[in-house]
Amino acid sequence: MNKEPGMTVIVKTVTRLTVGIILMYGIYIVMHGHLSPGGGFAGGVIIALSFVHLMLAYGKEVAFKKLSMPVASVLESMGAILFISVAFLGLVGGYFFFHTLGKGEPFSLLSAYMVLFSNIAISLKVGCGLFLVLITIALAGKEIKK
Amino acid sequence: MSGINYTMIPLFVALPLTVSFLIMLLGNRVRWISDMLCTVVALALCLLSFYAVGVASGSGPLVYRMGGWLPPAGICLVLDSLSVFMLVIVNVITLIVTIYAINYMEQYTAKSKFYALFLLMLAGMNGVIVTGDMFNLFVFLEIGSIASYGLVAFGTEEEELEASFKYMIMGSIAGLFILLGIGLLYSYTSTLNMADMALVVSEKSGSKLIGFVSVLFLVGFGLKGALFPFHWWLPDAHPSAPAPISAMLSGLLIKALGVYALIRVFFSVLGATAFLPVAMVLGTMSMVIGVFLAVGQWDFKRLLAYHSISQVGYIMLGIGLGTPLGILGGLFHLFNHSMFKSLLFLNSGAVDYATGSRNLKELGGLRERMPVSASTSMVASMSIAGLPPFNGFWSKLIIIIACVDAGHPVYAAWAVVASIMTLASFMKVQKYVFFGELKEKFNAIKEVPFAMQFSMVFLAAICFLGGLLLVPAVSGDFLQSAADTVANGTEYAKMVFQSLQ
Numbered sequence: 190m191n192k193e194p195g196m197t198v199i200v201k202t203v204t205r206l207t208v209g210i211i212l213m214y215g216i217y218i219v220m221h222g223h224l225s226p227g228g229g230f231a232g233g234v235i236i237a238l239s240f241v242h243l244m245l246a247y248g249k250e251v252a253f254k255k256l257s258m259p260v261a262s263v264l265e266s267m268g269a270i271l272f273i274s275v276a277f278l279g280l281v282g283g284y285f286f287f288h289t290l291g292k293g294e295p296f297s298l299l300s301a302y303m304v305l306f307s308n309i310a311i312s313l314k315v316g317c318g319l320f321l322v323l324i325t326i327a328l329a330g331k332e333i334k335k
Numbered sequence: 336m337s338g339i340n341y342t343m344i345p346l347f348v349a350l351p352l353t354v355s356f357l358i359m360l361l362g363n364r365v366r367w368i369s370d371m372l373c374t375v376v377a378l379a380l381c382l383l384s385f386y387a388v389g390v391a392s393g394s395g396p397l398v399y400r401m402g403g404w405l406p407p408a409g410i411c412l413v414l415d416s417l418s419v420f421m422l423v424i425v426n427v428i429t430l431i432v433t434i435y436a437i438n439y440m441e442q443y444t445a446k447s448k449f450y451a452l453f454l455l456m457l458a459g460m461n462g463v464i465v466t467g468d469m470f471n472l473f474v475f476l477e478i479g480s481i482a483s484y485g486l487v488a489f490g491t492e493e494e495e496l497e498a499s500f501k502y503m504i505m506g507s508i509a510g511l512f513i514l515l516g517i518g519l520l521y522s523y524t525s526t527l528n529m530a531d532m533a534l535v536v537s538e539k540s541g542s543k544l545i546g547f548v549s550v551l552f553l554v555g556f557g558l559k560g561a562l563f564p565f566h567w568w569l570p571d572a573h574p575s576a577p578a579p580i581s582a583m584l585s586g587l588l589i590k591a592l593g594v595y596a597l598i599r600v601f602f603s604v605l606g607a608t609a610f611l612p613v614a615m616v617l618g619t620m621s622m623v624i625g626v627f628l629a630v631g632q633w634d635f636k637r638l639l640a641y642h643s644i645s646q647v648g649y650i651m652l653g654i655g656l657g658t659p660l661g662i663l664g665g666l667f668h669l670f671n672h673s674m675f676k677s678l679l680f681l682n683s684g685a686v687d688y689a690t691g692s693r694n695l696k697e698l699g700g701l702r703e704r705m706p707v708s709a710s711t712s713m714v715a716s717m718s719i720a721g722l723p724p725f726n727g728f729w730s731k732l733i734i735i736i737a738c739v740d741a742g743h744p745v746y747a748a749w750a751v752v753a754s755i756m757t758l759a760s761f762m763k764v765q766k767y768v769f770f771g772e773l774k775e776k777f778n779a780i781k782e783v784p785f786a787m788q789f790s791m792v793f794l795a796a797i798c799f800l801g802g803l804l805l806v807p808a809v810s811g812d813f814l815q816s817a818a819d820t821v822a823n824g825t826e827y828a829k830m831v832f833q834s835l836q
Contacts, residue, residue, distance in 0.1 A: 266357075
């Protein structure tokens with residue numbers, strides 16, 4: 190029997206192959222938020238799920254090595270601060286949330302910077318927040334079982 | 336369209352949000368920074384709200400276009416006299432409570448998390464008050480509510496978690512009712528901007544949908560504001576929170592999220608006069624039932640929580656009269672209740688801080704050991720009971736006169752009965768907590784630290800001088816113009832569109 194934490198070797202192998210792709214896909218969704226469907230929230234959820242996937246297959250210690258709880262907490266706050274900084278940046282153009290950093294162009298990744306930065310900020314907030322919520326539920330469940 | 340007068344409007348929401356996340360980031364690392372940041376932001380918002388009084392009285396409502404988008408397509412923030420009135424109440428109390436919390440919250444761990452949630456709640460309340468967009472109102476309502484669920488459970492004892500859970504269920508149900516109402520109204524009017532909605536509703540008169548939506552809003556906001564049939568979560572939730580939060584919840588949250596939103600939606604957007612008699616009946620019932628439930632309580636904070644239900648009843652009775660005098664009385668009582676109820680909760684917190692007990696039967700004779708808390712609670716008790724010359728007397732007097740004036744002497748009689756019962760229950764509080772014999776185990780207690788004394792004395796001074804708001808020279812730009820804004824009803828829409836041009 191397998192004494193080490195996590196699931197069977199089949200799940201671990203599949204996870205090893207797919208987890209990076211899931212993370213990349215999440216980042217893709219975030220970065221193309223202003224061009225295609227998706228955006229910060231959806232991408233953030235996918236990013237969080239890639240870490241949760243790791244936690245389910247290998248146990249939480251391995252997941253914490255990649256993204257520990259204090260780091261996730263800091264990143265989450267940074268996401269919120271980045272988002273509100275983008276909003277404050279709009280004051281340069283005269284209004285809160287005003288679109289200042291250039292207009293968007295179709296099919297061009299590096300355009301509409303305000304939307305891009307907002308998406309990145311939201312993905313940090315949502316991704317780390319969801320990861321922390323799921324971790325907290327998992328840890329709390331363990332404590333109750335004991 | 337820019338300049339400080341306009342730019343300050345989003346700051347009421349953005350500043351507490353920013354600092355809240357900064358505290359989350361830095362609070363655990365640097366010990367003193369969360370105290371300092373929270374006090375500074377509360378002071379800044381308090382000064383800004385005073386500045387806003389002058390600005391809003393000068394030039395009618397200010398409309399801020401978020402992101403430069405023109406309403407009704409874009410979201411706008413509206414600063415009119417009613418919003419300014421509420422902003423001043425919210426931000427003054429927040430400043431005082433923050434100063435109080437610096438010492439009081441030392442009893443708890445994770446003080447920085449407390450401040451972060453506290454500022455989130457403030458952002459939610461300020462957002463509800465300044466927003467001019469229906470869905471935005473819902474979002475801020477939920478921000479404020481969710482932060483308050485966390486704060487009610489802050490002690491994480493069994494009783495507090497249970498109260499918070501009950502509060503959360505009721506709050507979510509209220510949110511669902513409000514969201515359903517907003518959804519139906521959106522499908523009916525095809526717009527979410529409040530001013531635009533008011534125009535469409537007044538043009539398309541005679542639909543039964545408005546009646547249905549009114550009921551949904553009455554239930555939703557009534558739950559948030561603890562109006563009579565929806566009041567029963569409050570006596571569990573408010574006493575369970577730490578004292579500064581009890582003061583915020585009872586003094587501000589039920590008013591900003593419940594009463595203010597109700598007034599704004601019914602008077603400014605729906606223009607629904609059919610709602611007024613219902614508000615009067617529900618208001619009178621909560622007034623009387625709240626106070627009768629309060630008299631029998633032996634837990635200091637629980638007694639105060641029942642009085643919140645009763646006092647919200649007074650406010651709704653005044654507003655429900657629909658006459659200019661009644662609305663003035665209702666809004667004035669809203670102001671006064673925020674002041675004296677916050678003070679009473681801070682007093683109960685001081686007693687709890689010094690003795691570790693809130694049970695009236697265990698306490699007694701604290702006047703000798705805690706003169707400041709005792710005197711300020713005396714002032715607050717006399718204010719809430721409606722004894723002259725304190726502020727509560729004047730607002731209750733106006734409400735009662737307005738009732739008689741509008742031809743409802745029965746309601747006036749009930750208001751007097753509730754006021755006498757309030758006096759009785761606060762005589763009980765004074766007798767059992769501050770007068771009588773000092774118990775031996777409390778011989779060693781001391782008066783609370785200076786910051787806590789300062790906030791209590793400050794609020795007591797406002798309670799003492801609050802009656803001055805009725806002097807026309809003082810109230811003209813503040814209380815009177817807020818009451819006029821409510822009484823003007825759907826004129827709101829015209830004024831908003833005028834100031835956009």
